[in-house]
Amino acid sequence: EAGVVQSPRYKIIEKKQPVAFWCNPISGHNTLYWYRQNLGQGPELLIRYENEEAVDDSQLPKDRFSAERLKGVDSTLKIQPAELGDSAVYLCASSPWGKTSGNTIYFGEGSWLTVV
């Protein structure tokens, strides 16, 4: 069974440019997460979807970040315009449902963003 697939794997952009990341979760998983991981730190939740509904987006910087999961399957995370501080690994994850207990969250390999 394929895992969580993310693209692009690496992206280098100049500040003020837009960037988009794509994620295809594990088939059948209703819950999709976007996390940001800075170097030397643990992942930080940006947004969580239950099917196509964003149920937790309180930590998403909405002035420049947006996300969508239109058909409740794959998802796109966009940053526009990018800032130097956005350099990080953007991790997508999925799970069968949203509750942590008795649940396993599967992470993709991440999209590495460098803003110069």
Next chain:
Amino acid sequence: TQLLEQSPQFLSIQEGENLTVYCNSSSVFSSLQWYRQEPGEGPVLLVTVVTGGEVKKLKRLTFQFGDARKDSSLHITAAQPGDTGLYLCAGETSGSRLTFGEGTQLTVNP
């Protein structure tokens, strides 16, 4: 602000040694998970603990959840080079949000 504090932040030991990593918080968690992350990859779930005082073993790894469900520890016996990686604890808070600690970078030297 991180709700979960992990210690130590870095740990370098020789093969065969034992070690313990700690995860502490002032918050109560409904469950707590431990992950291992290798360079260039996403975190991989090792274990979930739910009940206060719970102990789970995974081969040479022993996980314990504190009685008050505010802290946890991970003990590795006879560490091997393959255990090298970033160990992350993550606690489930209200709204089923998973909050991660900053991680412990473990290096096991042959």
